[in-house]
């Protein structure tokens with residue numbers, strides 16, 4: 363399968379090229395040339411299949427032409443070494459818990475898949491080592507580092523701003539060792555990003571070592587997110603609750619929800635989607651007005667959704683052939699203040715016993731306000747509440763149990779390479795590697 367750029371100026375790319383490049387040369391996002399519908403028989407028996415079996419069928423539709431079946435199956439099964447259960451919150455609202463992976467957030471799925479696919483391409487070509495550079499303000503670094511941990515032929519450098527990430531976030535990428543190196547930059551997130559960008563553009567450095575990114579817009583991180591939408595449907599179908607299914611996605615960069623929309627194109631019987639936003643309401647405003655006007659992001663307690671210019675909006679537009687009416691027919695939007703998010707976490711905990719994280723809270727609230735009679739809603743619970751410990755404990759006035767996986771990270775010893783924000787220093791360091 364070939365991949366085209368949403369800007370239509372760059373040449374078509376193979377899967378391998380699209381994965382290594384990430385962004386197309388015209389700065390567009392890669393899209394698969396075809397989205398293959400899955401046959402009726404698949405949906406007829408989907409409730410009897412496992413998460414891994416379902417995911418493999420979906421993966422085959424995207425990647426089957428480019429990756430041998432046994433390899434692809436292995437990548438999918440290895441990626442999904444954990445479950446994504448749909449947990450009942452009320453009779454009509456279910457939480458699709460995407461926090462059972464190594465870093466307790468949904469980004470584990472895409473990061474693990476991409477790492478394994480890239481690893482396969484490298485081995486297949488007998489290539490030298492590939493080096494992944496990733497700048498992080500917290501969560502991306504942990505998902506990418508853990509996703510790539512132990513994958514042969516790849517070394518990951520995580521650049522993060524000193525003193526600007528929480529202790530638990532820092533531990534998730536500084537304690538791993540092996541093929542993961544944490545670089546602690548004396549600066550802010552933008553400095554880290556600038557160092558990564560300069561590295562990609564530096565001729566001498568690129569001659570010395572093969573560099574690539576693991577950005578969230580990468581097709582190998584983005585497309586696998588479609589897997590769990592099918593699994594959500596399967597679980598609700600088994601309960602006899604999937605006839606009028608509404609899926610609500612707490613959204614920031616809009617990669618997660620766009621993967622769900624791809625699922626709908628493949629025939630997944632979802633009635634409609636809701637994009638739940640925090641105060642960063644760019645997409646919400648677009649739905650109301652038809653005008654897309656990006657603006658600087660504002661900080662909220664659902665900080666992984668603090669995005670002022672969602673990258674994947676280009677993919678949504680492309681998928682719906684730029685039709686505002688068609689987009690509105692499939693997706694509605696909501697936007698919530700921190701105050702509303704707090705209230706939702708607290709009230710849901712008191713009334714149902716279910717503890718939401720601030721992102722999932724936007725999703726739950728949108729469903730509790732917006733479901734029509736006869737509809738059943740699933741929201742994606744994108745991270746474990748313990749990842750936002752102080753915020754959540756502050757809201758509920760109670761201790762939050764920290765999962766064993768998270769506690770394990772806390773026990774590890776931090777190892778990082780101190781770095782200034784000067785590119786010359788970073789370059790010198792990489793040239794020595």
Ligand SMILES: *Cc1c(COP(=O)(O)O)cnc(C)c1O
Nearest residue numbers: 613614615616617618666744745
């Ligand atoms: C990244 C993230 C989101 C937003 O997902 P997008 O694909 O960027 O829309 C929501 N919740 C959590 C916890 C995240 O880490």
